[in-house]
Amino acid sequence: MEPEFTVLDSLRKAVEAMPDDVPLRLHLATMLLQAGQRDEAVRQIGAVLQRDPGNAKALSMLQGSGPEPAAAAGQPPADPPVISPERPGVPAPPPLGATQPDADPGSHPGEAGKTSHYDWSQAEDELRDVLPAMFVGDGDAADSASAGIDEADAYDAEQAGLTLADVAGMTEVKQRLEAAFLAPMRNPDLRRLYGKSLRGGLLLYGPPGCGKTFIARAVAGELGASFIAVSFADIIDMFVGQSERNIHELFEVARRNAPCVLFLDEVDAIGQKRSQLRHTPMRSAVNQLLLELDDVSGNNEGVFLLAATNHPWDVDSALRRPGRFDRTLLVLPPDAAAREGVFRYHLKDRPVAGIDLAKLARSTDGYSGADIAHICETAAERALMDSVRRGEPRMIGTPDLEAAIAEVKPSLGAWFDVARNVALFANEGGTYDDLAAYLRKRRLI
Amino acid sequence: MIELRQELARASAMLDVRRFDEASELLARVVSAEPESSRAWCLMARAHLGADRYTEAVSAARRAAALDPADEWPHRLASNALVHLGNYADALRAAYEACRLAPGYWQTHVCVAQAALAAQRLDIATEAATRARGLAPNEPDVHFLSGKVSLARSDLAGAREHQERALALDPGHSGAMNELGRIRLRRHDTAGAIRHFISAARATPDERIYSRNIDVVLLRTVSRTIYMFTLIALILIWIPAVTHVDRLPFVIALGTVAMVTAICFAWMVLRLPREARLLVRRTLRTPRVAAALALALGGVAVAFGLVAFTPAADLAQVLPVAVVITVAARLAAFAALRGAVRKH
Numbered sequence: 001m002e003p004e005f006t007v008l009d010s011l012r013k014a015v016e017a018m019p020d021d022v023p024l025r026l027h028l029a030t031m032l033l034q035a036g037q038r039d040e041a042v043r044q045i046g047a048v049l050q051r052d053p054g055n056a057k058a059l060s061m062l063q064g065s066g067p068e069p070a071a072a073a074g075q076p077p078a079d080p081p082v083i084s085p086e087r088p089g090v091p092a093p094p095p096l097g098a099t100q101p102d103a104d105p106g107s108h109p110g111e112a113g114k115t116s117h118y119d120w121s122q123a124e125d126e127l128r129d130v131l132p133a134m135f136v137g138d139g140d141a142a143d144s145a146s147a148g149i150d151e152a153d154a155y156d157a158e159q160a161g162l163t164l165a166d167v168a169g170m171t172e173v174k175q176r177l178e179a180a181f182l183a184p185m186r187n188p189d190l191r192r193l194y195g196k197s198l199r200g201g202l203l204l205y206g207p208p209g210c211g212k213t214f215i216a217r218a219v220a221g222e223l224g225a226s227f228i229a230v231s232f233a234d235i236i237d238m239f240v241g242q243s244e245r246n247i248h249e250l251f252e253v254a255r256r257n258a259p260c261v262l263f264l265d266e267v268d269a270i271g272q273k274r275s276q277l278r279h280t281p282m283r284s285a286v287n288q289l290l291l292e293l294d295d296v297s298g299n300n301e302g303v304f305l306l307a308a309t310n311h312p313w314d315v316d317s318a319l320r321r322p323g324r325f326d327r328t329l330l331v332l333p334p335d336a337a338a339r340e341g342v343f344r345y346h347l348k349d350r351p352v353a354g355i356d357l358a359k360l361a362r363s364t365d366g367y368s369g370a371d372i373a374h375i376c377e378t379a380a381e382r383a384l385m386d387s388v389r390r391g392e393p394r395m396i397g398t399p400d401l402e403a404a405i406a407e408v409k410p411s412l413g414a415w416f417d418v419a420r421n422v423a424l425f426a427n428e429g430g431t432y433d434d435l436a437a438y439l440r441k442r443r444l445i
Numbered sequence: 446m447i448e449l450r451q452e453l454a455r456a457s458a459m460l461d462v463r464r465f466d467e468a469s470e471l472l473a474r475v476v477s478a479e480p481e482s483s484r485a486w487c488l489m490a491r492a493h494l495g496a497d498r499y500t501e502a503v504s505a506a507r508r509a510a511a512l513d514p515a516d517e518w519p520h521r522l523a524s525n526a527l528v529h530l531g532n533y534a535d536a537l538r539a540a541y542e543a544c545r546l547a548p549g550y551w552q553t554h555v556c557v558a559q560a561a562l563a564a565q566r567l568d569i570a571t572e573a574a575t576r577a578r579g580l581a582p583n584e585p586d587v588h589f590l591s592g593k594v595s596l597a598r599s600d601l602a603g604a605r606e607h608q609e610r611a612l613a614l615d616p617g618h619s620g621a622m623n624e625l626g627r628i629r630l631r632r633h634d635t636a637g638a639i640r641h642f643i644s645a646a647r648a649t650p651d652e653r654i655y656s657r658n659i660d661v662v663l664l665r666t667v668s669r670t671i672y673m674f675t676l677i678a679l680i681l682i683w684i685p686a687v688t689h690v691d692r693l694p695f696v697i698a699l700g701t702v703a704m705v706t707a708i709c710f711a712w713m714v715l716r717l718p719r720e721a722r723l724l725v726r727r728t729l730r731t732p733r734v735a736a737a738l739a740l741a742l743g744g745v746a747v748a749f750g751l752v753a754f755t756p757a758a759d760l761a762q763v764l765p766v767a768v769v770i771t772v773a774a775r776l777a778a779f780a781a782l783r784g785a786v787r788k789h
Contacts, residue, residue, distance in 0.1 A: 232464070240454045269462045313650050421650035424720050425643050445727065 008035060015044070017161055019349070022048050026057055047349060157228050157257040160221035167211070167218050168341020173331055177202075177215070180327050182222055185304065200323050201293070201305025203267070205312040206331035207415040209370025211338070212308035213265055215331060219306060220261035228254055232266040243285035251292040251303070258302030267307035267325075268314040286316055293324045310415065312432075313422050330434045333368050333412060336361040342369045343401075346376035353395035360401055366442075367410045378404035420445050449479050456488050465495035483513035490522040494529075502526035517547040521556045533564035544573075551581035558590050562597060570594045585615035592624050596631070604628050619649040626658065635666055636716040643720055659721065663728045666713060668782045671741045674706040675775040678745040682752055682767050686760045699749045703742070733785035737778040744774020 011028040018024060025048045032041035048058040164174050181202050184191045202219075204212040213229070220227035230250060238246040254262040264270065270289060293305065307325055309315055319325050334342060339361040347355060364372060379400040387393045416439070423436035423445055439445045452475045459468035469492040475485045486509035493502035503526045510519035520543035527536035537560040544553040554577035561570035574591040581587050592607030605628050611621040626641030639659055646655035681698050714725050728734055748767035755763040 232467070236455050236458050236462075240451050240458065269464070272462055311651070417653055418651050421646050421653070421656045424656070424723065425647040426650050428647075445723070 157226045160217045160227045162218050163221040164218045169335045169337030200326040203325040203328045204308040204331050207412045208310045209368035210331050210333050211369050212331045216263045216306045225259040225261045226257045227261050229263045232269050235270045244288040247288045254303045261304045261306055264307040268309040268311045339364050342372045346373050350380055351395045356398050363405050368412055371411050375404040375408045465492045468492040483509045487518050499526040499529040517543040517553055524556050524560050528563045536560040537564055551577045555590050567598055585611040585618050589621050601628055617648050619645040623655055639721045670710045671778050677702050679771050685752055686764055695753050733781045737781035740774050741778040744770050
């Protein structure tokens, strides 16, 4: 991994965490310009101007005379910083307001740092106060993250930064989460009194784009634990190379960071029914995962297992036995309050006026959070095109959003088709009773 | 080279977990960087096949075949996609080419059998299936395909034997369960067929064809019930004209026909598993099925009313009208049901 990507990623995360921090955004915009990522830089400058319309630095950057990155960070650079191309051998486009880089664009960033005297480690240090560490463990482990995909300890252990109070609506899900998972975790004395075991993890399932990952993060926040998220791409990377070792390393990282929520997103990818994996090396990966799960439940304190999937019926039943992912929680499409919250979130950085959130929430029953994000995007696009036609900018209004709702259809139909099959034919032992009840309530079965 | 291998391994892993779109995206990047990699093009074809993009799958497979003419896999992939595109002649040609390149590999014979089956060349399909069984007697897919070929030849006993063998080798083989359902259906055992379709849907809920089969069988049963009911009504309508009976026995006959039909239907439904009974209730409540039942019952009731309340002397004029009403009711009911089947 190239160092400037680490810095940029860190900055992006910092901006996500503190969206109203104007200097931080400006710093990110400057770095993006330096890296040749002009489009994203302009977006960031736009966001700065939204918060601080008269910001001179942002305006000057837009006009093409932005400051150098080190200067923006309060460190005068000795030489203009070297901008590495996104891909080795491909020269980056000249940044807005910056001179053409004088170093070899194909050279390794580390070498480039030497030739330009730009101190990358210093730049990383400057960010340390702002951000949690990108990689857990010691410095060597962090360095080895860029060595290759076999290095499984390249997982972020971060603070969740939100709690269930940040999840709008979804009262039912929160209540079930509290009863099934959080209450026993938070009350060790009562837990001991009632002989309640801490064994096992929680499997969140439901249609795509309905906030499972967000809820998992909020659970980590509730428990005051650090959070390791393993995405589908990470899971696939585990299979390339020594999958058993990679999975073991992942759990080791979680144990080192206890208390820690280890969240396996799209767990069906790793926990596919082994009968379907007869001819693939993934079968051994599933076996290793089972071993690790048993180890976590037997010997380790402070590692809480969460997983999410859109297809729990594809998850190996061995993964769902007691002591593993033995509790399930259905995360349904957002309710009205949650939909209001999702609208508010996606519109907060856009120029809006007179938005009737309650009305929009009523019109989007059955839409996922991702659908609502798409609606906001479509409405913004509509307002933008209208502004271009008229020659003057205008705010996004409720009519734009209503037109977008008419245009964007709910994307959950295909998922509910499969869910109907499951509720009708595969609900053995009442595993999917809550899903069946929901489908009956919505007259889908 | 190592990076290409890793990327291909990553794509393979994605395909194994049926993430066809993600795999396509990754492979698009790989083939643009390494356009001479035959394996990358093969994986690309597989990803397109999985995502039902058959034309693109054929292009990718042909590209792979051009890069590595000695490899049989691209031809099998092309054959599979061409079958889906309805180009059976080319599909069979591609399958034969795969078979020529790797005659000792059972999958190439399965490929020939599949293409021949789609092209209705049952002799070729039978021969290829037999060869595949000889090469891989313990492969469930070989027996599954042999069963399909037997069913196409109307050899129901042979088809059942092959599908049961496939299930013995792989108890979770939902395709074999579905085929057993189709065999039961050929034997007019609706309840048995639905049981097999339910097993298939339970084993693979992601596959919508199994639940669709259940819906279609239920609609077909409703359709047959309406057919029998209107047919018997059509015969009964002639009774007053022939036998000059009073109105009361005639009305009783109508009531008896309706009741016997309802009892037969209920008896069939009661033999179904619980899940299917739920589906029957839902099917009967759908607007099109409810409309079909109302049309059939209403039409027959009107025709019987006409006949029952007409004096014996005028029956000759009324009877053709009653017959036309009954037939029209039946046709209208069938049209409504056909709409429901299309919707499914």
